[in-house]
Amino acid sequence: MGIPSYHAIAAMVVTVAMFVAFARGRMSVEIVSLLTIAVIAVGLYFFPLEGTAPTDGLALAFSGFGHYALITICALMIMGRGLVVTGALEPAARLLEKVFKINGQLGLLVSLLVAMILSMGVNDTPVLVLLLPIFMALANRSGMPASKTLIPINAAVLIGGMATTIGTSTNILVVSIAVDLGMRQMGVFDYTGIVLVAAVVALPYLWLVMPRLLGDNRITNQHEMRRFVTRLRITENSILNGRELAEVVRRLPEGIEFDEVPAGLMRANQRLTMSGTHEAIEEAARILRGDTAPSWVLERIRRTSEEKRIDIAVVEMTVTADSRLIGRTLPGSGIADLYGVAVIGMHRPKRLVGEKDRYSVGGDMRISEGDVLLVMGLPDDLQNFAQADSLLILEGMRELPRRSKAVLAGVIMIGSVALASVGLPFYGSEGFYLLKVPIAISALAGSILMFVTGCVKFDRVGRALSGKVIVLVAASIAIGRIVLESGAADWLGLVIASGLQHLSPAAVLAAIMLFVTFLTNFASNATAATVGTPIAFSIANQLGLPPEPLVLAVLFGCNLCYATPIAYQTNMLIMSEGSYQFGDYIRTGVPLVIIMVVTLSAALVFTYGL
Template sequence: MILPGFHAASAMLIALAMFYGFFNGKLRVEIVSLLTIAAIALLLYVMPMPGETKYAGLELAFQGFGHYALVTICALMIMGRGLVVTGALDPAARALARVWQFNKSLGLLFTLVVCLFMSMLINDTPVLVLMIPILAQMATRGGMPASKTLMPVNAAILIGGMSTTIGTSTNLLVVSIAQDLGMRTLSVFHFTPIVLISVLVALPYLWLVMPRLLPDNTKQVSVESRRFLAKLRLSDDAPMRGKTIEEARGNLPEDVRAWLPPGNRSHVGRRLLAEGTYKGLQEAARTLSATLAPRWLTERIKADSTRSREDLMVAEMILAPDCRLIGLTPSTAGFEGVAMLGIHHVHQPLRDTRAHTPDTAMAEGDVLLMMGMPEDLRAFAQAEGLLQIEGGEEITRSGKALLAVAIMLGSVGLASFGLVPIAISALAGAILMFVTGCVRFERVGRALSAKIIVLVASSIALGRFILVSGAAEWLGQILSSGLQYLPPAGVLAAIMVFVTLMTNFASNTAAAAVGTPIAFNIAKQLGMPEEPLVLAVLFGCNLCYATPVAYQTNMMILTEGDYTFKDYLRSGVPLVLIMVAALSTTLVFWYGI
């Protein structure tokens, strides 16, 4: 057997070091990625490739930062952020909640299908971020335990992301590397039918079997959300004006309790008192055409936000012992520049004689739910002696929700019909998100992930180094010598399993960088078309269900579901095997090989 050359061996050693760094976890992903780029740059500067100058190595090492695939990924993250901050995904969340209330089993099936299709066009992470509180809330209302639903839903999101070229950054990386190697350009939905056929096999497992393999960790993860007292101010044309309190209650979320203010004993007027979580009160206000703060104050704060181009935030604040507001009522406190949406009364045994209403005097330890611009909230807390709780939530700019959806659909549509490359349409969509105010340019840092940027850039550099150094050709010869005795479905399955192992124990982007050029060379060695083998790599990079470290969404549900490593293996390995068998078989029939 011919041994690899110096640069080919170095490329494989750097790839192994990168995998080990990801798997070991002692260094951050960003650090491992930057070290990979530095190692390639230093090696090729000190010992250039034959016929190349030392500066050619620097260009190879850093070309990922200017690669069109990275530009496309960043643009898609910006558009995904636009859908989140405008609340464009909220209607889907409300529809899911209604189905879950009707039937648990159908609710799970509907959720799996909706998430699968949403993640075709939207990055996996925001879709899961949207679903986690919904599934947790459904569990508290008597639905299936969150620990039995989070992992199947996460898997459905990953499968949906696998089905289009823009579904995940890894897909774009594989396709871009393959195009650099000479493969034709693939449209957005080029391989979607292949994945959807495989979904028909995997969906029954996700729906009926996977939840049974997972534990019920309800006691471990259930946390009671803080409940606030609030005053709902109904508009003049609100449909509930003049109705009975029973009729109004029938239109409220289950976790919101409402009653009439003192002196009003018959029908709903301009005010309605309520108690519930912030999410529940938000939904109640939307349903009743009401506001949680005086309408004039809300409109003024929103106008100031629009004028200053600052996002509005909702934050919780605790009344400290020296707080000026102690003993005052919300109506006499004289809030300026901020609005109180609700108040949580601290329990005071033996001496709490306050009325259960948002209009009563405030006491030490009470928690206020405040809305305003970040700087105004900080100034208010400091001036009044309040302790602002870490975190906070941005208020969605719902007036731009349809605009954000239109921009996303237009961008994807242009690329889907082949009118312009996805890199151009995605960049145009991101620019429109900025121009229209769906995403604030000064807040773009919240849309972009530095980890993904350096990870993709290092993967592009590593993939290129593996190719030009001859490492891909050498590995392709080694693998093809064993794969030549297998049928086409076996070859595709073997490549998929090889990449899947790298994905689940290292990084899917690194697996894409290594696997794509290897697949190209195996195709040449075996005389097979490149496209199905490249798709086998792409699919394998997305079969990341078996370990918590395989993908960032796996890590997000680890704490929420109180899962163990064994839970991922027990439920994820069968799904990997099902998808490998279904995808490899479908690829054979689809391409007629």
């Protein structure tokens, strides 16, 4: 076995140092990642690997920035952004929201089961890409915070993907290497039962314990939520036209209240005084298909938005002491004529949530200093209005979903997922068959289509990408390569093999699984599969054990990538969305790894009679 090379020792030291720096959290993820890349680059330049030039070390250190995995993650983030800004996932989010409202724990359990089942037949990454925006939308709709749901959902996806040979590309790689070494070809569901047993044991932890180990990342307001009052005009195509308000009120968001409701059936052009929070008013107006401002200005805003291809935004503005609006009524202020924006609601300070008294936004209601206006329009027009009439913008502009492109964005996403999971119909010498497209290609094609069709604006792509994730991916790829090419992975494998001679079969399986789990959490799934599978075969021959359970121990270990964000690309996808720190993965992932290793090892021993 001997002593490892100094390159292998250095690779292990850098890996441990990066892990410790991430875990301590004193420096940001970006700084630690960039320092790791810099150390590898400088070290390999002055002390290159055997048979390589100094510049080859630089190429290795910075290879992550051009790696297909990083391009894939960025493309997936862009497609996810397309689903969000078009509102394509709002129906699914509302449906899931209803389940969560019945019972939050029931909603999470249903979500975990759906994630597991989907990932058995579809690659892990597309499944998470589909679910991620739904849970972000759910969090924005006052459901469970994203930080308490995304890590459990991601873990459920990874467990489901472990259950079949087609669940992940890593599974296929392990099985392929094993076949080349002489093992029989495994079927799609040969070991599904073993994983399902482990899933049943792990599910209570994912469902009941893991969310409690995670904090709430939602920004809590230090003030009471503002309630805005608006005058809703019933249009010809409104669902209220010809019906009583009581028939539809249950379909409206929580907190929406009405004053002075006329008796009998509602008719077109009638007005209702409605109050609620910013988001609730927008949702109620959408459901009721009514106008919260003069229809001519709303139509002009929509028409100009389509002509100029500029998104409509909604912003909250407060009236300052210098504003010309003080003492004026909204109808007499000329806001719509002067600036082309629509005031869709008004909030008056000191009137907090839950109070019963109301006031009208029209008629003789005069604007006072400190009133907050809810204003809709194009960004430039909103800025001109705020500057010209001395208004202070309280909330950053929130763009309204481009619902006209929601179906298109959904089709693009489903098409990209289908190409990667099901395949593209192709005719060859053997007739028709399904040609699977790598997720990197299908995701890149989907993101390009999102740009071309206008689902995602090119100048807004920065909002979809996370700099933290980008440098973290690049650093993890560099670490994975140096661990493999320096010989550190091979040396660790030999150490493990030499220490297993006197252990029971169950302990051997657990040790192999833990070793591969360590590799996959600090290097990559491919590295763990490439290194671990031949080692498992060698150990089986030395100890006189059947190779299949040991190979499955490697396959399972490659999928136990819960303990670090750099272990798998789905871990990185949720990192910025859930506002997670490195320690969140360690705190929740290590117990899950222990549960899965113990359960899977016992199930393998029982199944194969070891």
